[in-house]
Amino acid sequence: FQKLPLNRATFLVAASWFAVITWVVTICVLSSMSGQDINKMAPAFWDKGAHFIAFAAGAVALTTALRLTTEWSWRRVILVAIIALSAFGAADEYHQRFTPGRTGADVQDWMADALGAAAGAIATYLIYGRFSRKSAPAPAGD
Numbered sequence: 001f002q003k004l005p006l007n008r009a010t011f012l013v014a015a016s017w018f019a020v021i022t023w024v025v026t027i028c029v030l031s032s033m034s035g036q037d038i039n040k041m042a043p044a045f046w047d048k049g050a051h052f053i054a055f056a057a058g059a060v061a062l063t064t065a066l067r068l069t070t071e072w073s074w075r076r077v078i079l080v081a082i083i084a085l086s087a088f089g090a091a092d093e094y095h096q097r098f099t100p101g102r103t104g105a106d107v108q109d110w111m112a113d114a115l116g117a118a119a120g121a122i123a124t125y126l127i128y129g130r131f132s133r134k135s136a137p138a139p140a141g142d
Contacts, residue, residue: 009068016065023058024088031092035101051089051112052119058085059120067128074125081121082114089113 030038063081066072072080089110096104 013065013068016061016068019061020058020065023061027054027058027088027092031095032099034099035103038102048108048112051109052116055085055089055113055116056120056123058088059117060124063121063124064128067124078121078125082117085117086110086114089117 059081062085063077066077066080067074070077090113092113093104093106093110096102096106098104
């Protein structure tokens with residue numbers, strides 16, 4: 001990150017935080033939709049998978065943003081991302097209790113959120129590590 005030209009680094013930081021904000025707004029909008037509207041979007045059997053994927057995507061965005069804007073260790077970045085998104089998932093489940101046609105407070109939905117957050121944060125770490133390594137020269141004779 002520190003080796004990037006300022007304009008490219010600034011763009012990456014802004015884009016990563018924009019992704020986080022866009023994700024939060026999207027989750028809030030979806031969470032505010034009635035149960036009938038949500039059921040039109042996806043079948044009920046897909047519910048836990050949708051939670052997992054949505055929170056994995058949020059974790060990719062948040063983990064990237066934190067990594068680019070802090071000097072925290074990967075361990076701290078991953079831990080903060082998982083805790084923050086798990087807390088957001090719990091708040092989202094609570095909010096759904098007051099949304100018409102929704103039950104909310106579904107522990108299994110929250111668990112899918114938390115597992116998705118963990119998977120997304122860890123995947124970001126693994127992908128970042130893979131692409132940030134300097135490529136070694138090819139062995140002689142290859």
